[in-house]
Amino acid sequence: MDKLFIHGGQPLRGQITISGSKNAALPIMAASLLTEEPLRLRNLPKLADIASMRSLLEQHGVVTTPVHAVAEQSAGADLQAERILSTTAPYEIVRKMRASVLVLGPLLARAGKATVSLPGGCAIGTRPIDLHLMGLERLGAEISFNDGYVHAAAPNGLRGAEIVFPSISVGATENLLMAASLAQGETRLINVAREPEIVDLAHCLQAMGADIEGAGSDRIRVRGKERLHGAEHRIIPDRIEAGTYAMAAAITDGELELLDARESDLLFVIETLERCGVKVTPTNRGLQVRRANGRLAAADMTTSEFPGFPTDLQAQFMAMMSTAEGVSHIEEHIFENRFMHVPELTRMGAQIATQGACATVTGCETLRGAPVMATDLRASVSLVLAGLAAEGRTELNRVYHLDRGYERLEEKLGACGAQIERVPA
Ligand code: UD1
Secondary structure: OOEEEEEOOOOOEEEEEOOEOHHHHHHHHHHHHHOOOOEEEEEEOOOHHHHHHHHHHHHHOOEEEEEOOOOOOOEEEEEEOOOOOOOEEOHHHHOOOHHHHHHHHHHHHHHOEEEEEOOOOEOOEOOOOHHHHHHHHHOOOEEEEEOOEEEEEOOOOOEOOEEEOOOOOHHHHHHHHHHHHOOEOEEEEEOOOOOHHHHHHHHHHHHOOOEEEOEOEOEEEEEOOOOOOOEEEEOOEOHHHHHHHHHHHHHOOOEEEEEOOOHHHOHHHHHHHHHOOEEEEEOOOEEEEEEOOOOOEOOOEEEOOOOOEOHHHHHHHHHHHOOOEOEEEEEOOOOOOOOOHHHHHHHOOOEEEEEOOEEEEEOOOOOEOOEEEOOOHHHHHHHHHHHHHOEOEEEEEOOHHHHHHOOOHHHHHHOOOOEEEEEOO
16 A cells, blocks of 8 residues: 655645545536436546546446546546446445445436445444435335345336425435436425535536526525436536645645635635634635744634535644644534544644544644554545644555545645655555
């Protein structure tokens, strides 16, 4: 397994282009199952999770063809599901990537049935799919379980309904949005996720002919169509990647311009960073980030659904607070067990005490490089941030987690002065 070696202490300076959003791209790729015509996607990030979704879709019958546009760094692809060859999402792929469950809604809507392996437990908690299944049942699907698989069937098609979610789920909102687009009649989804990735999916579905109103609010109305058609769609920039590099600028006392980063997707993150003494200024190409003056200041933070502070930036924020002046309280309200980075940060000299969903971080002047490893994507990148700020060398193991969500991480950071090197196993 590859390792990363980081020699810390270099302030990062320069520009980083933010890639297409992984979490927007995954459901949008799954939406290609809804039509027999090609869906042309632009600004697809080159990531392991995107490759996993492509493999999953290909075995369902989607033909993917790369599209290279001149003057565009990012990748594009045509995805065409002329015929659905299989309605089963096998354990081998779902186990690797939980977002595989996003094929459930589209397969059920288009083919009338779907069999998807249950994702099971994962590093950041149990992460059930009960909300996805409740919603699809309300649309008329019959759900049963067998051998670790969920079997969903709607032999006479799905029918629009009113669905009130007892709690907010990004994935369930996406599955239901896709399924309802091909259901008979009107669906009202209430208490849905409002993340920018939901809005991006809705825009893509609209370009495919879907009739959707309200995406980005807590209520969405979908008037089902008999069929959807092909379309072209550009994936939004990754707000989590942008937030991560903003914190990299802050923790190293550097200055980065994040090209393509969108202020509107990061309002609460920017507000929180500003409380810590970080200055974020919109430019005509993105966002400029640097410290306002001197050492970072401690600030409290609680994760919540959009527009609140994203759970996917909590670990990075904790790394940053480890070097801030004062004590900060960080609460994780979206996922149980999302503090796996704490013991590793502690090994680098961070002072963190946890109690349930709350971490108390007492900032210290310097972190020290150490061999570390992490068990999920965002925890891994928080260790990269800590390593960039630490004295001495950090050896990060299990780099494959980073490859799931950060495109060309060491290249992007290296171009801004980071001493970071990947060593193949
Ligand atoms: C998505 C993101 C992930 C992010 C998360 C929260 C993708 C591919 N992944 O994950 O990066 O951290 O949103 O912003 O977009 N829950 C249930 N029952 C369900 C579904 C969810 O109880 O049926 C719970 C989960 O366990 C969790 C909470 O709801 O505690 C939020 O999960 P959800 O919004 O569904 O996250 P994902 O869509 O899996």
